[in-house]
Amino acid sequence: MTRIHCLVAAVLMSLSLNLQAEGADLYPLSSPAEQERFQALTEELRCPKCQNQNIADSDAPIAKDMREEVHRMLQQGASNEQVVDALVARFGEFVRYKPQLEPRTVLLWATPVIVVIVGLLVITLVVVRSRRNTETSSALTPEQRRRAEQILKDAEAP
Structure with a gap:
């Protein structure tokens, strides 16, 4: 491998690390525990636009809005149930991967x-x-x- 190839590979790797770091910093929370709650919630909720993809992995604009809503509610001190209930009320039962047992x-x-x-x-x-x-x-x-x-x-x- 030539020096140019190595240089290009190093630059690309450093850029990808920066992008990963930016993704984590987009939704800063007060503690690592809150950050874990945010991650768990975004992995638990399904994107209404994407087929079977959670909002943590989706690039759809609606998933971005949902992540921002989860972040906002966690900053306000909402519990996991309150966050999920608010998003279900707004987007419907489809956003749950595991629907609750109800008559319907x-x-x-x-x-x-x-x-x-x-x-x-x-x-x-x-x-x-x-x-x-x-x-x-x-x-x-x-x-x-x-x-x-x-x-x-x-x-x-x-």
Whole structure:
């Protein structure tokens, strides 16, 4: 690797470190614990515009607004629940990765259990039917038995 390549690599690395440091300083808080709360909240909330991306990782303008709102509320002393409730009230239940169990979300939470139970019932019915069909269809009638014996005797005779 030439000196120019090394110089370019060093410059790019130093610029990327500066950008990372700027990202952390965009939302300064009073303590490292508050900074951790901010990080946890922004990772817990989903961006309304992006598909399955949290607001910490999203570059969408609405995610930036949500991060600023979280930062503002944390500076005012709001609890995590208050922050989440305010953003849910503003943007809807979609911003939660784990929706709460409420009457309107019962079906959402119960669907996996219902699917497993229905699947087990279907498997049980198929197995029972196949056993029942095997038991009833395997017995030969006397006429069929006589005919089979005759075919075997004819096959053995040279």
